[in-house]
Amino acid sequence: MKLFDLRSDTITKPTQAMRKAMYEAEVGDDVYREDPTTNRLEQMGAELSGKERSLFVSSGSMGNLISLYINGGRSNEILAAANSHIIQHEIGSVAAIAGALPIGLEAPRGILNSSLLEGKVKQGAYDMATTTLVEVENTIGGFCYPLENLEEIKDFSDSHNLLVHMDGARIFNAQIATGISVKTYAKYADTLTFCLSKGLGAPVGSLLCGNKTFIDKALTIRKMLGGGIRQSGILAAAGIYALEHHVDRLQEDHAHAKAIAATLGKTGWAQVDLEGVQTNIIFFTVKGYTAKDIVKQLETIGILANNEGNLVRLVTNLDLNDEDTDSVCKLLSSFTPGKQS
Template sequence: MNFPIDLRSDTVTQPTPEMRQFMAQAEVGDAVIEVDPTTERLEKLTAEMLGKEAAIYMPSGSMTNQIAIRLHCQPGDEFLCEENCHVYNYEQAAFAQLSGVVARTLPGENGVLKPEQFEGIIRPENDHLVRTKLVCLENTHNRGSGKVLPFETVEKITSWAHAGGLKTHLDGARLFNAAVATGISVADWSGMFDTVSVCFSKGLGAPVGSALVGPAEFIRQAKRGRKLFGGGMRQSGIIAAGALFALQNNVDRLSEDHEKAARLAEAVRQSEGIALDVDPVETNIVIFSIEKELGTAAQLQSALSEKGVKVLSVAPQKIRMVTHLDVSMTQIDAAIEVIKQTLPGMA
């Protein structure tokens, strides 16, 4: 058996030999001074797939999200988001540090907000009050065990936002997972939002990068924001080629990762002392809780790591496992056996 088996994140994937060859042959230029041909191809394809006028390639999803928030809002504005979303929890409150914007969080159920939670929430025009300008959602939802936001719910929330004069942004780092899981195209998901961020270095398996899509003028302004945040890259085609290869080859295969996660989830259901946080598991993220009598998540993480299975402790009693293209179904089965053997020894 091939150990270690790394289930910490879908960001740990390595470029395949085919992807490396494609990257090595990429045509490049200076993307800051003028244009990089491969980066331009990636941006055009991304915009086309998501049904938007334009796209811009950036080093990370945090950058795409933060530039979107910065452009949709002014200093002293607020955006609305779910309390466990990535933008609020895992990006160092960059919206406050870099752009003078505040977040107003709403409690969701496994990352899903209800349309009625937004009723009457837009602040009135008043010199004493912060200005409500933006709604930001995340799909799939990382902390929600890869939960796919219900399409009709998203449609109602974004329609409410637009009717109230607000802009909408989607953190779609794993949007392709949502599309594959539901059969709803990324263009249909994207169509409800003014701007969307998508990541190439998670399930799609590219080594670097995300893209922000939206109206052409907005993306032109985003290019200025990218330069301001230090994200201007020269011969970016070398890495953009990996993302381009991923879009062309690795989207449909995401269903395999969902099948692997379903296998892990079933093993959790059949094990004593642990329980799924969200059931059913819809995409490629499995989060489970550990009974305190067995020990802590950190202890289980350490015990599994010693046996060649890498997982991530995300809370005192919670473990996250994420499936991806570098872990085979055979390795998933091996990981399940290691977990089953390790749990009794922790009691």
């Protein structure tokens, strides 16, 4: 039985062309800042984000943590959506390592606005943590952050002397889905991370973007966290290839996700939010079953899925082609919860 792995867009394998680029990469010692391929990747990151500089880091979690450490600060507060990645999926590092207190705000789809931030900022009281940073995530659960929300959040933050960090792990998905460039999104954040290993198909790595002063500090914190990689150009080459060849093709992942979501919507047993499927992520529920139950049942018919709470999550990716998508849709159409052998 063929398995269709829809657990995440991080499970993809490097293409042969990407492997060739990695094999041929010119390298040096990046801790000495002498790796030419890494330097080129970081220049690309700065140009794409419109920031002065960018820094290659091992993961999006590391990039987020560095920003939270520097711009959040120990004993300070960070405002973020309650379901954001930094709160739910980064092992408490914002508190344990950055030393900051995350304040989770309930927000529809995880999308903040200035009214949700109003009254939450603490500054000047001797017995309270000071609010220093607002964190936003684009995309969040595959949903693109409306530009008007980002504008008002940045205006609010500026008026309250707060900085804004954007976890843009899948920001290229947002760019493809909306036509809004990464550079435009990044205008409304002081710092930005984006992943090379989600959607874009690189085996590892993210870029952290900001001004020169911030990146100078980030270099030190990256080293402190154990993120100094010597001949990192072998990995950076994969990132360069991904940025040059795998951005526009994200529209294929989005089309596949919409096809699968539409199929789920027709089954009668799946409750799926079709409007929420803007990029490559699908969430659905099944009445009478837990998400874990459905994930186990789907595996018996050859579909690997994940669950987030009581939501089943499917993520289309580089390794799923048109034929595979048709096969997944056929499997889902013939699937009946609770009736698998």
